[in-house]
Amino acid sequence: MTKAKDYVIGTQVRKSPFFDATMRWGVESFSVYNHMYLPRSFGSEVENFHNLVDHAILCDVGAERQVEITGPDAARFMQMLTPRDLSGMEPGQCKYVLLTDTDGGILNDPILLKLAEDRFWISLSDSDILLWAKGVAVHSGMDVSIAEPDASPLQLQGPKSKPVMHALFGDALDDLKYFHHRRMELDGIPLIVSRTGWSKEYGYELFLLDHTRGDDLWEAIMAVGQPLGLTPGHTSTIRRIEGALLSYRADANIGTNPYELNLGRLVDLDQDADFIGKAALRRIAKEGPQRKQVGLQMEGAPLEGANTDYWDVIANGQRVGMVTSAIYSPRLEQNIALALLAVDHADTGNTVEVAMGETRVTAKVVDLPFYAGNETGSGD
Incomplete structure (x- = not known):
């Protein structure tokens, strides 16, 4: 057993192919994500934010596991899992999709990669979709195979990621377009490279296709990248809240639906496909959501880190919602938060209170995102 500062490492949680490299390069703490260790700190959160937005960071996100769907009915099965219309998706494309249950609840909000007409990867947020997909397949009557491939992504994000890749x-x-991917090789290391990433900055994801080459890939990237300003890092809570990027389990879960999270664009109720949750989502769309995700600008002293509990939002002495993610943005010089509020209290400009334990602070409802992305392209 090894120890990374105050975090004890054992065998009951899986390690990514880049785990040893992150230990050498100074990781200070981990969280557990998809039953794997996910690096969460290489030092200051604020320094990591500036490294991302001004330079480039390399992040071990091998915990973003892939669910591979293959077989003659792969496309039809994949469409059954998501309310987004995939009929026009071509091999080489990526799409941001939702996976919903029969009640319209969100099970995951992954990036979908189409590798071939009969082969898809679901690049997961933190939930057990491999088991869900296998269960659905058993009773689907479709000819598909569901497996976890040997594929582990690194994220290279920030304005200097392009010169590093060059x-x-x-x-x-x-010529690789935003939300597209391509098979590549680096010094004999097999990869799929995509123009995606969880940062709202220009960037790439490099999917390692041979878990034995994790050290080789990490060191090769750092060797050319460090002189260009690249540093090891982790996904930035500051930047993702600024950009209103959802963190599954924090801001979205099985109890939330696409319409209350401003993701109705990912639901196509007019398509012929009878995807899971279609009837429920049609009803929710007709009735309208009861809650809405909003941004809050919070008064008070700068937060010393992200919230570790959901905070109640109060209006007229009554609980009207909750803060799901909050952080201090050094760029905006403001405490900012994502919150789910009852629709009657979600109008831009409304004033509410946030109860942080025994402390209450005033907050104003604002439009999202707090800070638009620096990524180029239309997004998907």
Whole structure:
């Protein structure tokens, strides 16, 4: 058993192929994500934020596991899992999708990669979709295979990620469009490279296709990247809240639906496919959601870190919702938060109170995002 500062590492939680490299490069703490260790700190959260928005960071996100769907009915089965219309999706594309249950609740909000007409990867947020998909497949009557492939992503994010990639691959990826992917090789290391990432900054994800080459890939990237300003890092809570990126289990879960999270664009009720949750989502769309995700600008002293509990939101002495994610943004010089509020209290400009334990602070409802992305392209 090894120890990374105050976090004890054992065998009951899986390690990514990059685990040893992150230990060498100074990781200070981990969380557990998809039953795997996920690096959460290489030092200051604020320093990591500035490294991301001003330079580039390399993040071990191998815990974002892939669910691979293959077989003659792969496309039809994948469409059954998501309310987003996939009929126009081509091999080489990526799409942000939702997976919903029969009540319209969100089970996951992954990136979907289409590798071939009969092969898809669901690049997961934190939930057991491999088991869900296997269960659905048993009773689907479709000819599909469901498995977890040997694929582990690194995120290279930030404005200097493009010159780092150019140093690694030359001009081979200069024409790779946003939300597209391509098979590549680096010094004999097999990869799939996508123009995606969880940062709202320009960036890439590199999916390692041979878990034995994790050290080789990490060190190869850092060797060319460090002189260009690249540092090891972790997904930035500050930047993702600024950009209103959802964190599954924090801001979305099985008890939330797409319409209350401003994700109705990912639901196509007019398509012919009878996806899971279609009847429930049609009803919710007709009746309208009872809650709405909003941004809050919170008064008070700068928060010293992200919230570790949900905070009640109060209006006229009554609980009207909750803060799901909160942080201090050094760029905006403001405490900012994502919150789910009853629709009657979710109008922009409304004033509410946030109960942080025994402390109450005033907050104003604002439009999202707090800070728009620096990514280029239309997004998907």
